[in-house]
Amino acid sequence: MAYVTPTEAVARMVETAAFKAQLPFRLLLARGFLAGALLGYATSLSFIPQLQGMPSLIGALLFPVGFVLLVLLGLELVTGNFALLPMGLLARRVRPRDLLRNWLWVYLGNLLGGLFYAVMYTQLVHDPKVTELLASIAQRKVFSYQELGLTGQLMAIGKGLLCNWMVTLGTAMAYFSSTTTGKVITMWLPIMTFFALGYEHSVVNMFVLPAALLESGTLTVSDWWVWNQVPVTIGNIIGAVALTSFPLMTYSSHVPQA
Template sequence: MSYLSPPEFATKMIDAGESKVFMATRDTVIRAFMAGAILALSAAFAVTVTVQTGSALAGALLFPVGFCMLYLLGFDLLTGVFTLVPLALIDRRPGVSLRSVLRNWGLVFVGNFAGALAVAVMMAVIFTYGFSTAPDEVGQAIGTIGEGRTVGYAEYGAAGMLTLFIRGVLCNWMVSTGVVAAMMSTSVSGKVIAMWMPILVFFYMGFEHSVVNMFLFPSGLMLGGEFSVSDYLLWNEIPTVVGNLVGGLTFVGLALYATHARTGATRNQPVPAQADTPAQLDV
């Protein structure tokens, strides 16, 4: 059968986290760069579909194509390593330390950002014909997204920051579920179907994904969005990264590890009472 049981894919999660810790720096950065670039292209695609069709649902239905491609190709997102890599530390795999976990996160962050930024520059060139004209309709929409999801939160102060953080938590609850879903099947079609569902939920609900935002906000700044780099970092990227870490590790990584990799002791079944025998009744 192509379906793996929860205990089986829970073990694969820990193994995957361990392998990422010991991966060569070059490979870690290349895979992260490509993941950031492909996800950025997928985000540009989804915004284009949404603008041209007027349907946010259409864009959300098609966005997961990029996520599926990058994971089938073996690339890594920050949101995924937030969930998988700590499990190798928690499971006490030999040679895995907190320092090695943080090293992996740092390299993946840099790679994802570089890939997303490269695509942001290329798409800005397309939207403006090499910065010779005003942004087209899609470019204007991306600039608006950047404003609404930075200064839009800032208008509400602490309540806006809390909302942003919770959206980051919910985002990686779904995205990391998609990462794990790829391990549930040994067939390409099974992996794609399983990944598609939670990614659709995250994108349509407008949750905050740190790597998608590495494309949207630099793009918005280049396309005339009325917000600053400090607005982007303080009122989006940093709280989103923290929310993504909490959501993925808590609701996916630790939850699955606790109940499928390190299950609790099985409760003793009560022994059924035996009916009295005729001999006992005669006494």
């Protein structure tokens, strides 16, 4: 596993940010769609151990396969871009409007991909155990916050923050190795960690909560967005920028400034 120093890795991340900032919206949307669907795949894969009565940690060990696939394929995941694009902004390689443009189109693409896979999954998998599992997920990810009101929304923000600290570290770790094996191993660890701890990832929720909505008669679109999607997205952004972008840019003294 050929190690890349932090200074070199951060320089590459800034270059990636500059590249992503200039991608046309069609590519951002298409690559975002595929990334959202792949994370849906990985999330549904993580259901299998739970449905078979195994510890949830087994599902967490499986889930990173989706993240690894989308990174190696060069797809667009908005939660990773929540850290990469601000790094480009800090290095003066990305304009604010290009950052917002990237986030908007990738978020939309991720959402469409998650919705697509949610519809396919719920239409093709008819299992009472899956329905029961999705109902329990909706309870944990939406109704438990709703019951607490503002405190619940703050909890969702906090869990989103902690989640995307690990997710963006997973994104960053891909730059710390020059081999595919090294990238896979280093990405796997932080992604497994956030999933095992049950933190909130906005793109994962773009699959799992629509799936729960389609399978249960209790969850509504407004419940999903007010009590999970919006606060979790806010937390994901804060975690990415405050805990990954700014700290990693302390290694950027040799990053070329535009």
